[in-house]
Amino acid sequence: MTARFDAPDEGSNAEASTKATVFVVDDDVSMRRSLTNLFQSVGLGVIAFGSAREMLQSPIPDVISCLVLDVRLPGLSGLDFQTELARLNIHIPIIFITGHGDIPMTVRAMKEGAVDFLSKPFRDQELLDAVVAATERDRKRREAQQTVANLQSRFESLSLREQGVMKLVAAGLMNKQVAAELGLAEITVKIYRGHVMKKMRARSLADLIRMTETLGIRANRPEQTQV
DSSP: OOOEEEOOOTTOOHHHHHOOEEEEEOSOHHHHHHHHHHHHHTTOEEEEESSHHHHHTSEEEOSSEEEEEESSOSSSOHHHHHHHHHHTTOOOOEEEEESSOOHHHHHHHHHTTOSEEEESSOOHHHHHHHHHHHHHHHHHHHHHHHHHHHHHHHHHHSOHHHHHHHHHHHTTOOHHHHHHHHTOOHHHHHHHHHHHHHHHTOSSHHHHHHHHHHHTOOOOOOOOOOO
16 A cells, blocks of 8 residues: 655645645544544644545645544554554554543554544543644654755755765864874865855854754764874
8 A cells, every 4th residue: 555645836835835634534424524523623634544545545735634443444553554654654643533442452553553542422622632633743854854865955965075074073073183084184184174154054063063963964083093
């Protein structure tokens, strides 16, 4: 099974791009209608499905979102759907709802990353609070991913020599040590270092080090020569 995630339309406005959407998967028509009305009443987008398979086979907008998921579904159960989404590397925060919950179900769901596990009947505000927490989690995840993507793009804009200088500087080497390591003049290293700071938009050495950590870039510092 696969799921298609569509990018937002280029012509969509800023409000549309930041509006959260709640995906609902529940085989009970009346429950889907009730949840849809609830979420729409507070300004959330809603897309509802009758089964996990239906959602997997549908184009899904790539927007800030969460999934309100019934545990007991025809075909793929809610808990198995959670596992399948993780296998597909689809990271939608999940809120489980069920009229037949038990402790093992709750433990499994929460261990696999669910935001909440609510037993029917639940209060509307209880569910809305869970949705706020879930969509905020998704917003932060997306912001973190975008930060990494931006840093990766800047790093790839560096020349190979500049990348080498950046790694060694971030590993703690002084300019003269970097020069010795790369076989360059110290003044040349200073020039490369300036290019790196500008292209990476680093405000300080500490800022540059944080960037390399975020990108997972490592440069082993050479062993000090014994004298």
